[in-house]
Amino acid sequence: MDGPRASSLRELRPDDPTRIGRYRIEAKIGEGGMGAVYLGRGEDGRQVAVKVVRAELAGDRTFLARFHDEAANAQRVASFCTAQVLEHGEDLGLAYMVTEYIDGPSLLEHVSENGALSPGMLHGVAVGVAAALVAIHSAGLVHRDLKPSNVLLSISGPRVIDFGIARALDMVSSHTRTGQVVGTPGWIAPEQITTQQVTTAVDVFAWGCLVAYAASGRNPFGQGSFQILAARAVHAEPEVGDLPPSLSGLVQAALRKDPGARPSARELLLALVGGGGEAAVTTELGESWTSPPLAADPSTTARDGASAPSPPRPSPPRPSPQLPPQPQASPQPQASPQPQASPQPQASPQPQVQPQAQPRPQPDPQAQPRPQAQPRHSPMPAAEPATRPAPEQQPTAYAPPPRPWRPPPPGRSRRNTLIAASVAAALVAAAVAGGVYYLNRPSGKTGDAGAKPAAFPSGPLLVRIDTEPGWPKTCHADIGLFTPGGAVRTLVGGPSCDTLPERSPDGRLVAFTRSGGGSTAAWVMNADGTGARKVTDIAGGRVAWSPDGTRLAYMGRQGGAKQIFTIGLRDHKVTQLTDDDSAKDDPMWSPKGRIVFWSKRDGAEQIYTLDPDRPGGAWTRLTRDGVRSVDPEWSPDGSKIAFTRGTSEESAIWTMNADGSAARAVTSGGGHDMDPGWSRDGRWICYVRGATSDPVLHAVRADGTGDRVLTPAGSVLGHPNWA
Structure with a gap:
């Protein structure tokens, strides 16, 4: 859907x-x-x-x-x-x-339905929410109501919602009653309850509660009425459970009673990523995040005959370094002192703090109830998990005694400044229209801290050369070579419409699609444009080379629907791979043997793979968020897929791993980005931006940096593919 x-x-x-x-x-x-x-x-x-x-x-x-x-x-x-x-x-x-609408379950929904997070997702939530708090605090805001229902788990990572609006309710004289506290019981800091000044430290306290909850499915202060939870938050020690060493000390520090003894959001983030600045943040998120499963998709399971690929195993958590001592951020007062909490629940029609909903009954009286899930983007308070006896506390990698933060020692300020300035400018180079996504590191060492950015490829690109306007309604196009900064050279031309060039694995041949006279066919020519010859009639779209260069995959018609076929270049043996009635297109053969393509079998265009050696076999669905995803293109080593994601007017170029994990954007979108193609070393991606009638060629590093325009003035080129 x-x-x-x-x-x-x-x-x-x-x-x-x-x-x-x-x-x-x-x-x-x-x-x-x-x-x-x-x-x-x-x-x-x-x-x-x-x-x-x-x-x-x-x-x-x-x-x-x-x-x-x-x-x-x-x-x-x-x-x-x-x-x-x-x-x-x-x-x-x-x-x-x-x-912005974020499609994905809330942290509350996910934990309610699936239990505690895996180590990889837990680390991703900890990093992502800390990064969100840095952005919020840098704008001079305090969230005040951070809780699991306000953290959404999207395909691109955790996203915090409903920030900056709780204070409005706090200032309403006719609707804020004496004894009423803005926030949700179980997630508010002691100073919110005891009417001390509200600062960014309340969000850090909520972060600690949230991470502990995500790791165990239980709030560190248990469940109960507002009065019970308020008393525990002020006086009792939290029960954080068995957290990974890299998180345990940070969570305990975030849950200190004294707001001045808690780390700031930026100090949390520095500790979580090892203090490495923006490259470390994007790397941590990219390596740790596995998007949560969406609602069960019976059609996919039944028809594919196989479940979705298993998420990658998370890297072992690194020991958390000592946080750099630094003063707590001192934002301007966010509100007047809040009134004292009432000893009895208020009978207000719409209270901002309500007793927690009772957990659903469990068949086993010994089993711990899980909280009720709340709708996404809902401002309703989260339900409270059950309380369990506190486990024996184990030594952790970071657990200094409570103390105020002091100025950092010399040599650390520049690193901290990277995060402190702003998340958009210093944490990531990935602020994009409609959302920010975790960037993909290309193969090799590109993207590692201290590594040199990948140099722009020196080779030419295969392109479609529009000889007359009118594409795509009418086509007058040749196939040629374009060297960025140089000339455009035609390889094959004439009155026909030649499009979608694809280089063979050994670089000796080029396959392309030729239309004219009411028919469309797959053609092959030598790399220098000589020896052009027809291979077979097709139903439009591109053709793709097998890893050994002996077969082509293409779209043909069978029974009124487009199907994926392969044909041998020597024996002309044709094999039909699909037989369903769904719309599908853009087959692309992996260097490792599988074919990737898009299909509307389960609703919107989504990306799938199949085994060409098993005609009619199960498909594996890679994208599951229901957002239009087309133009899949394998990286040269077959480890990643670049694709176009989003509506045609606001599409962006994304990449993901071969199993569908770690999906992230590498272009900003909003300009009809499409038709990605990898450089031979897998470090750059060329693509087209703009209206189909007036395309502009771009290239960007696979980590999302270095985006540049390639098209010379006066040229109309499309379908780029590095030769």
């Missing part, structure tokens, strides 16, 4: 809006103390989350002023590991805020 999973959405009721501002409302995601959250769609087709404030709050001038101020501040937050705030306004008497 394209977009959100049906299980997390609710149909609209008569009293729900059908349009807010520029956005058409399609479904309801959830509801909470501030209002409702809807799935919306913009005029450009982009899905968004629209948070609509309750009518009674929208009539409060104090609240509205604070709400819009905080929404404007939230728009400044770098969109690394967060859901980007797009706009805010008022319509039909309703105040609203629009954010």
Whole structure:
């Protein structure tokens, strides 16, 4: 299904809006103390989350002023590991805020359904949420309500939502009652309960609770009423369970009662990645993150005959270094002192702190209940996990006694400054339109700390040369060679339409698609353009070489549907590999033997592989997020796949491992990026950006850096492929 999973959405009721501002409302995601959250769609087709404030709050001038101020501040937050705030306004008497829609379960949902996170996912959540807090704090905001339902596990990594809006409720005189605390019991810091000044340290405390919960499925302060949880947060020691050594000491430090003794978010991040700056952050996320499984897909399991590939085994956790002593960040006061918590629960119709929902009954009375899952983007408080006896505390790699942070010693400030400046500029070079994604390290040592950036390839590219305008409605194209910074040389031309050149593995031949006279065929020529000859009629699209260069894969028609075939160049033996009625295209043969392609068999275009030596055999689905994914292209060593992801108007070039893991963007998208092709050393990716009628060739390193325009002025080139 394209977009959100049906299980997390609710149909609209008569009293729900059908349009807010520029956005058409399609479904309801959830509801909470501030209002409702809807799935919306913009005029450009982009899905968004629209948070609509309750009518009674929208009539409060104090609240509205604070709400819009905080929404404007939230728009400044770098969109690394967060859901980007797009706009805010008022319509039909309703105040609203629009954010990027993140498709993926919340941490609460995932742990409720699957239990504690694997070591790799746990480390990814710890790093990603810490990075999000650095971005939020760098914008002068405090989240105040960080909890598992506000962390979404997308295909690109953990994303923090609902930051910068809790303070608006805190400032409403007619709706903030004496004894009411903004936050969710089990995740709020002691100083929020005892009405001390709220600083960024409250988010660090919530980070510690969240990581401990993700590792065990239990809140470190147990479950119970607000009064019980508040008392434990203020007086009791947390039960963090059996955390990995690389996290245990950091979590314990984050959960200190004294906010001044906690590390800052940037110090957490430095410790988690070994203090290595932006390269270390992107490397840690890229190596540790495995996207969570989506809802069970019976059709895939039944038809594929095989389950999804297993996630890669995480690297052993590295010992956490001593955090560099540094003063706690001192943001400006975020609010007036908050009133003392009431000894009894308030009977407010929409309290900001509510007793935790009771866990679902379990068949086994000894089993520990898991929390109820909340809808994504929902501001509702998370349900509380059960309490278990505290295990015997084990020595950890980092557990210094509580103390204030002191200025860093000489020689460490520059490293810290990399993170402190801003996440967008210093942590990553990957802030992209519509989201920020973890970058892929290419093969070899490119992307490692201290390694030189990969030099731009010196060889030419095979290209489609448009000799007249009109593509793709009408085609007048030749096949040629283009050397960036040099000339364009035609290899084969004429009145026919020649497109999609593909170099053979040994570089001696070029396959391409020729159309004309009402038919389309696969052709092969020598690398210098001589000896062009027809191989077979096809149903359009590209052709691909087998690893040994003796066969071609192509699209043919059988029974009214396009199917994948192979043909031998010497014996002309034809083998049909697929026989279903789904739309499919872009077959590409891996150097290791499998064929990758896209199909709409399970909804939107998704990427699959199959074994060409087993015609009619099971497919393996690699992308599972329902976002359009096409143009798959194997890296030269067969370890990665580059592909086009997103709607045609806002698509970007992504890469992923051969098993579908570690998917991430390498271009910013938003400009119709498509048709990726790898350089021979696997360190660069060429691609096309812009309208299909006026394409511009680009190239970017496989780690997302060094993006550059290649097309000379006056030339219209497409379908690039390094020769």
